[in-house]
Amino acid sequence: MLEKIKDNLYLLPKQGKMQVDGYVIAHSKLIPALYNDESLKQLQNAASIPGVYRAVYGMPDLHEGFGLPIGGVMATVLPEGVISAGAVGMDINCGVRLLTTPFAARELSRERLRKLVSAIERYVPAGVGKKNREKEVRKLLPQVLVHGVRALLEEGYGIEEDLAKIEEGGVMPGADLKALSETALSRGAEGLGTLGGGNHFIELQEVVEIREKQLAERYGLYPGQLCVMVHTGSRGLGHQVCTEYTEILYRAGPKYRVNVPAKGLAAVPFSSPEGKQYYQAMVAVANFAYANRQLITYYLRLVFKEQLGDGKLDLVYDLAHNIAKIEVHDERTVLVHRKGATRALPAGHRANLPAFKETGHPVLIPGSMGTKSYVLRATPQITLTFNSLNHGAGRSMSRKASIKNITVSDLKQALGEILLNEKPEAVLDEAPQAYKDIDLVIETVTGAGLAEVVAILKPLAVIKGKD
């Protein structure tokens, strides 16, 4: 089905109802796994959606999802093209934030590290169904949905400098609370400031390698530095909104003569009332997720102050990897749906935040639990994928299969000296054996000429939430 064009680049040729070609960025060793799940079929489905533009793309961490595969990028021409809730994903604005600390990793004894982990667990509720305990936080929900991180700054949960390092400045315009159901609002109030479960985590990491010294320094990264990476999203709120709107869009589709190949790709024209309403809801939820990572940062700063006497944690960057954005490509306005894909703007791109205009922004790519994380920078060739890169390693095994096939000792061996807050048996589905090889995935995007490695971090301790 895939035709090799050159190393790390494959064509999924237009056939059947596909309106455009597909392209998959993948190392040859990553190809066989793509035939073991529905991801290529899902990419073909995406290529048949009304108003799809130029081509659909699969990142090297591609795997089966709901509707659009994880690691999928699909753009639609505006205003006549469609918007799809399933192509954004359940966890709207799931994303990653990287923080530097004023400490060197080697300054921390194992005992100190252990105490740090317990303190983080005390401050940040982690695990499926975990709720925040503070009335004052729940009260912030309406402002957070409309004003994003800015609303938190006004209440003292952050500093002005934080905004300069968050994608979109921590707020997307166009949110409307009326687009959210009572259930969604209630789940949002409970979920604000919580980590969640699944692949979400807080990691204490050490910068172990710098590949681009000047760029790393511009990003605030130095060898040996202790860093904190936060991976979470919009919790039950995003799930609720995706579920509700998939149903709404699925029912409304025929009214606009939009027929979709799978319910997960339910879509309506962007300019339709339902389309506009989903976009207003998605933006509100995206603002919530940026704020969620900000609130967790506030807790982390308290923890560092309490445990180590200095809570000066500075943002390297905060980015979304499940979202749809209005962008200009080939001088056309399109809606780029990225699901498990990171926007990656090269040097000089005008959509960069002022802090990164000259250099291009850091692209934060976590590995799987216990493996390295990468900071990349996109090259000018990134226009190939609508300025998109992968979002992580990508699953190679379903959660169910992982629990069945991976043993506690497999996971313990993979973790080695790395501290884990949870019992290994509680997070077997997150074992690195359930994921693709992050080094190979990164080699793919660098080999394809889409990005270069700036810095590499390795985990010292992992905080996970239980399912």
Place this chain on the structure above:
DNA sequence: ATGTCC
């Protein structure tokens, strides 16, 4: 990913 099927 998710109050993992109100």
